[in-house]
Amino acid sequence: MSPVNRIGRAFAKARTSGRAALIVFVEAGDPDPGTTRRLLPALAEAGADVIELGIPFSDPLADGPVIQRASERALAAGTTLPAALSVLAGLRAARFTTPVVIFSYVNPILAMGEAEFAHRAAEAGADGVLVTDLPPEEGRHLASVLKSAKLDPVYLVAPTSPDARIRRAGSLSRGFLYVVSRAGITGARAALPEGLAALVSRVRKQVPRLPVAVGFGLSTPEQVREVAAFADGVVVGSAIVAAMEAAGAAGRDPVEAAAALVRALAAATLKV
């Protein structure tokens, strides 16, 4: 199976079984690389269809406090982009096959060099790349080197994006298109934003060829169930990172805490 198909296949498989794909975000190296090594297979086992592996960055300006703290913990333990890729490479060597999207800010990628990054990420066994602070205008070069390395570039669209921007993001993306559910930073919210279903349908109309995943602010099985009704994929991040943080603080295993939450979320992905 070529890596370029792994994300697409995960969405197709979910669709065939009548559910939305569950996409789980975790921060690489939080709180240490060993935990991430155990974590990714446990998430897959618990029902994650796609994993977004966050790359720690010193200035995570799109993230709320939960992921900021995770990033600080990971950096304190020495995890940067090369270390995160080496964790992934180790897992792939041990036959870990769940699709992984590298989720990064642009500066660590620029520091490595865009072409070098694409090469190393592909070698490590990544399937896609999403760069939070790289809009299509600035992302053409990266999108092209990613495609040559057979990695799927994934772009974000937001409630503030006019149709023309949505089409542009769609034309550069492969695998899926990520819809930011609300204007704001990452982090759990009590309620779904109004007009989310309408936003997703507007995005579908502009970009009919790609699966649409929704993220930002989703944390509970109830929210997942609601969004699964109209989206192809549901992304949960901060809630899982927070569960790991709480478990770690209480002396429990963060991997088990994450897996337990993912099982509950996965059970809510059936389209009703």
Place this chain on the structure above:
Amino acid sequence: MPDANGTAFRPPEADAQGRFGAFGGRFVPETLMAPLEELTRAYKDARRDPAFRSELDGLLKTYAGRPTPLTYAKRLSESQGGARIFLKREDLLHTGAHKINNALGQALLTKRMGKTRVIAETGAGQHGVAAATACALLGLECVVYMGAVDVERQALNVYRMKLLGATVVPVMGGTRTLKDAINEAMRDWVATTATTHYILGSVLGPHPFPTMVRDFHSVIGREALAQSRKALGKLPDLLVACVGGGSNAIGLFREFLPFRDVEMVGVEAGGRSLAPGEHAARFGPGSVGVLHGTRTLILQDADGQVLPTHSVSAGLDYPAVGPEHARLAELGRTRYVSVSDEAALAAFHRLAETEGIIPALETAHAVAWAMEEARRRPKSATLLVNLSGRGDKDVVSVARREGVEL
């Protein structure tokens, strides 16, 4: 243009994506892209509107105190025994620094866009005070993000902002200084663009901020150019300004850029030493990267993590420099040097004792380098230093540093 080789330098202009050559641009989350495009259009429209320009000019004149004078620093110059040093007195503006030029401009723009809430970041507190002042004047709600370390070392300005009706939010993340305050302001803005304008305080961040903030400050250079001609009968040989993000420097330099005979030097914070984490000198130790939405020179490690910085002056304590400065340096039109904490503190005292002017610690970096340079140049030479801010805000921390109980 009166230059030696007969050709004027053409000042860089940002292209449609906000790039100055390879620098600048818009590296922000998608959610901010449409609001930035809206802001770019609104600013372009305001700039062309004579009513907007005359309202801003009126406020600068009748409220902020423009034009600011050009002062010949006679005793300071004579004590150096070389070139004559002139000071462009931005310290005399209302709120005590050049920052009010931009704050008034952007606050007027906020009203024009129909927004009711303003957020701002601040390091030394000067931009925060300027933003809070402009908001009080124009009836806008104002929230200022400030690193917890800076809240501590600039306590006076924190209280001033509160007196002006602003809410000051101490930022606990990261290094708890200016860069973290900008992160937090961006986090607020991404959720609130419908009602809120972010008055960014330097020539940093995503397009159109570097261009817009520069334009609002270029009044400094316009005045200084005319004043130099009048006072000296010619242009100065050398312009000197401190550079954190670089707003006061670009404000002074911009109008002089076409005149190739006028040299320009930006002075960065050399901190305790030029070891990583001990300074904020981006030219030299820095490399090209992206921080806070713009591609420019930043202090970072090999993995692209932004390094901590240090400066005695909170306003220069920042790991990136404005993209237009990076471009000007690349073109060889401007150059950048650094001055240590110690030299800046010595200049802080020296200017107070010789001229009766207590400069901001940021500004003291420019004064320190100009004093050195004046000694190397003949008496016929003239140096113009942008005296970007006054030092009242720093008096308590300097006293504490020198073991003086107040």
